[in-house]
Amino acid sequence: MPLVNGGKIVDDSFVKLAVDTPLPESGDILVPAERFIGEADALLKRADKVGVIWPNNRDIDELVPYLGKVAAVALVFPTFRDGRAYSQARLLRERHNYRGEVRATGQVLRDQFVFMLRAGFDSFEVKKQADAEAFMQTAKRYSVFYQPTGDGRITALHRRMQLRHSEGVGT
Amino acid sequence: MYAYDEIDRTLVNERVSEFRDQVKRRLSGELTEDEFKILRLQNGVYLQLHAYMFRVAIPYGTLATNQLRALAHVARKYDRGYGHFTTRQNIQFNWIKLAELPDALEDLAKVGIHAMQTSGNNMRNVTSDQWAGVAPGEIEDPRIWSELIRQHTTLHPEFSFLPRKFKIAITASDHDRAAIKIHDIGLKLIKNEKGETGFEVLVGGGLGRTPFIAKTIKHFVHGRDILSYIEAILRVYNQYGRRDNIYKARIKILVHELGIEKFSREVEEEWQHIRNSSLQIDDEVIEDIRSRFTYPAYEKLPHMPDELRQAAADPDFEAWRKNSVAPHKVQGYSIVTISLKPIGKPPGDATAEQMDALADLADVYSFGEIRVGHEQNLALPHVAKRDLPALWKALDKLGLATPNVNLITDIIACPGLDYCSLANARSIPIAQELTRRFANHELASLIGRLHINISGCINACGHHHVGHIGILGVEKNGEEVYQITIGGRADENAALGTLIGPGVKFDEVADVIEDVVEAYLALRERPEELFMDTVKRLGVEPFKERVYATR
Numbered sequence: 062m063p064l065v066n067g068g069k070i071v072d073d074s075f076v077k078l079a080v081d082t083p084l085p086e087s088g089d090i091l092v093p094a095e096r097f098i099g100e101a102d103a104l105l106k107r108a109d110k111v112g113v114i115w116p117n118n119r120d121i122d123e124l125v126p127y128l129g130k131v132a133a134v135a136l137v138f139p140t141f142r143d144g145r146a147y148s149q150a151r152l153l154r155e156r157h158n159y160r161g162e163v164r165a166t167g168q169v170l171r172d173q174f175v176f177m178l179r180a181g182f183d184s185f186e187v188k189k190q191a192d193a194e195a196f197m198q199t200a201k202r203y204s205v206f207y208q209p210t211g212d213g214r215i216t217a218l219h220r221r222m223q224l225r226h227s228e229g230v231g232t
Numbered sequence: 233m234y235a236y237d238e239i240d241r242t243l244v245n246e247r248v249s250e251f252r253d254q255v256k257r258r259l260s261g262e263l264t265e266d267e268f269k270i271l272r273l274q275n276g277v278y279l280q281l282h283a284y285m286f287r288v289a290i291p292y293g294t295l296a297t298n299q300l301r302a303l304a305h306v307a308r309k310y311d312r313g314y315g316h317f318t319t320r321q322n323i324q325f326n327w328i329k330l331a332e333l334p335d336a337l338e339d340l341a342k343v344g345i346h347a348m349q350t351s352g353n354n355m356r357n358v359t360s361d362q363w364a365g366v367a368p369g370e371i372e373d374p375r376i377w378s379e380l381i382r383q384h385t386t387l388h389p390e391f392s393f394l395p396r397k398f399k400i401a402i403t404a405s406d407h408d409r410a411a412i413k414i415h416d417i418g419l420k421l422i423k424n425e426k427g428e429t430g431f432e433v434l435v436g437g438g439l440g441r442t443p444f445i446a447k448t449i450k451h452f453v454h455g456r457d458i459l460s461y462i463e464a465i466l467r468v469y470n471q472y473g474r475r476d477n478i479y480k481a482r483i484k485i486l487v488h489e490l491g492i493e494k495f496s497r498e499v500e501e502e503w504q505h506i507r508n509s510s511l512q513i514d515d516e517v518i519e520d521i522r523s524r525f526t527y528p529a530y531e532k533l534p535h536m537p538d539e540l541r542q543a544a545a546d547p548d549f550e551a552w553r554k555n556s557v558a559p560h561k562v563q564g565y566s567i568v569t570i571s572l573k574p575i576g577k578p579p580g581d582a583t584a585e586q587m588d589a590l591a592d593l594a595d596v597y598s599f600g601e602i603r604v605g606h607e608q609n610l611a612l613p614h615v616a617k618r619d620l621p622a623l624w625k626a627l628d629k630l631g632l633a634t635p636n637v638n639l640i641t642d643i644i645a646c647p648g649l650d651y652c653s654l655a656n657a658r659s660i661p662i663a664q665e666l667t668r669r670f671a672n673h674e675l676a677s678l679i680g681r682l683h684i685n686i687s688g689c690i691n692a693c694g695h696h697h698v699g700h701i702g703i704l705g706v707e708k709n710g711e712e713v714y715q716i717t718i719g720g721r722a723d724e725n726a727a728l729g730t731l732i733g734p735g736v737k738f739d740e741v742a743d744v745i746e747d748v749v750e751a752y753l754a755l756r757e758r759p760e761e762l763f764m765d766t767v768k769r770l771g772v773e774p775f776k777e778r779v780y781a782t783r
Contacts, residue, residue: 141267141270141393142270142353142393143393143475144390144391144392144393144394144470145470145471145475147389147390147391147392147393147470148390148467148470148471149471151390156505170267172250172254172271175387175389176387176389176390176392177389179389180389180390191262202246202249202250203243203246203250203387204242204246205239205242205243205246206387206389207243207383207384207386207387207388208384208388208389209509209510209511210389210390216510217239217240217243217383218383218513218517218520220239221237221239221517221520222516222517222520225516225520
């Protein structure tokens with residue numbers, strides 16, 4: 062499954078661990094939420110990056126105390142019609158100011174890219190190779206946005222206000 | 233009328249091009265039907281019994297004449313020459329070819345019409361009072377706020393994959409014509425004691441398998457906070473709404489399971505985090521949207537022009553005027569409802585020719601504006617009273633002057649088993665038969681205001697729960713069986729109807745309804761006591777006794 066990060070297909074440095082996989086000596090790891098919460102102190106002492114796979118039905122508040130030390134949060138789309146992780150992503154970015162990697166996992170298709178980017182995702186485990194290759198093109202599909210989110214894109218209302226004020230000059 | 237600016241146009245065009253790409257990927261096999269299903273639903277495309285069905289949004293029920301002509305064009309070019317107006321200010325085309333859909337969308341986009349979020353588990357077309365901006369006594373034009381919310385809910389990055397569909401309706405009148413109490417969020421525009429505009433916010437209404445009347449979650453939310461408050465409700469729902477069972481996934485179930493107090497506390501907590509964010513709207517933003525609504529330059533006209541006085545001698549004109557013409561906020565003008573319920577025809581249908589002709593009439597008589605109401609009728613919102621006789625004659629020629637608005641033959645019905653893949657029973661033929669039974673105008677007038685709503689399955693698209701008489705078709709041992717309720721209503725006193733007895737067969741439905749009506753005529757205290765009031769006064773029992781005594 063190709064990983065898109067920074068708009069490009071890249072190698073995934075993280076190894077995903079199951080609940081009972083023995084801990085590797087070194088290397089970046091992604092740990093299931095349950096295991097992460099249980100072994101947080103030990104895990105966060107590692108020299109390499111530690112990320113967490115957070116299910117979409119678990120309150121993100123539980124993760125907040127660790128956010129400063131977590132390199133990545135992988136949020137889950139069990140199917141692409143299940144949109145809970147969009148809220149989790151926005152809460153991580155906009156309420157908790159999380160600046161690490163927010164990764165979309167599960168059924169990730171190109172048709173969600175724009176929504177995901179707007180919600181704060183910056184890394185994508187894309188289901189289909191063709192979708193991953195079309196990432197940059199798809200991400201540019203929309204040029205106007207009605208809602209303000211933490212991604213900083215200018216909204217339609219905002220743009221209109223700018224237009225109003227610029228037109229106002231000289232009249 | 234709201235005029236799109238370059239930003240709105242760009243977004244709609246970008247959406248059309250995205251959908252064109254999605255259709256292309258489906259046709260090439262790159263997308264599976266399972267994947268495509270969700271994507272097409274987000275753009276109003278269902279797969280029905282015979283073909284794809286295409287549902288187009290008419291936000292808050294306002295149409296310009298060039299838009300109505302574009303709908304006629306789609307009916308003619310891509311469909312079978314007609315369209316069907318729905319209970320949520322949408323229009324449906326039943327015979328569209330998938331490969332042609334992107335072209336149909338592109339044709340509509342040229343006049344600022346789209347099909348975004350007319351189906352799927354997202355925030356649906358925002359609906360409002362079809363008399364918005366012209367009804368006497370309104371707080372202010374609710375379409376300004378409807379448009380603000382339409383924009384905010386369009387392609388929302390967080391709430392496009394909700395547990396289930398989500399519908400918002402707005403009214404600004406005490407008399408609720410937008411049925412806000414049967415919506416996921418109902419908004420009633422009000423002023424607080426300081427004279428500031430805001431909303432009473434209701435939540436958790438809805439019909440379907442488990443009907444609920446919406447409850448007030450907050451008595452006053454200031455206009456500047458309305459987007460953040462809606463966002464807070466949606467965020468709670470997106471995270472905690474049930475996704476394990478499609479029949480329990482609407483927000484009404486979450487509100488019911490948590491209780492309105494606990495639910496409102498959750499929303500309040502979320503809202504406190506976001507109310508002072510960029511979601512807050514200042515007056516200038518509202519002004520900007522308001523400035524893109526245009527209003528007619530009304531003339532100073534007499535309350536009772538000669539033309540109207542003379543036409544009053546014609547009983548046919550008077551019959552039509554009495555139930556189709558309503559008071560306008562400006563003296564000398566009227567709001568004219570156009571019945572799409574001709575006797576013996578499917579409710580809510582209009583042919584391409586009718587749409588084109590109506591657009592011409594609206595240009596001449598209604599400042600180029602048409603409205604669509606949830607009762608599946610249309611309206612011309614600004615007709616000078618002196619023009620009423622001429623308009624009536626023109627409408628009559630088009631088959632659009634059936635004098636039955638708000639009468640027993642003004643029936644709301646879903647497409648039912650004739651079109652819909654979800655339906656268990658036919659709806660349209662029941663409606664057609666009932667209009668024939670009550671075709672006599674004197675009889676219908678004698679009965680007075682009476683709404684019959686018909687759904688062909690438990691999903692309740694025909695709003696049967698809130699019909700004064702509700703008819704629900706179900707399937708029992710391979711047969712269509714119809715359950716009859718009475719006492720429902722969808723207005724400011726919204727209530728769910730009560731079952732009057734065992735279900736009846738297809739052939740018996742019209743007889744039973746005739747018996748219910750006969751019972752009412754015998755039971756009412758005086759001619760002015762409407763069906764609703766008699767049911768309220770006496771309850772269901774006396775109706776039940778009379779209807780089932782001989783069955």
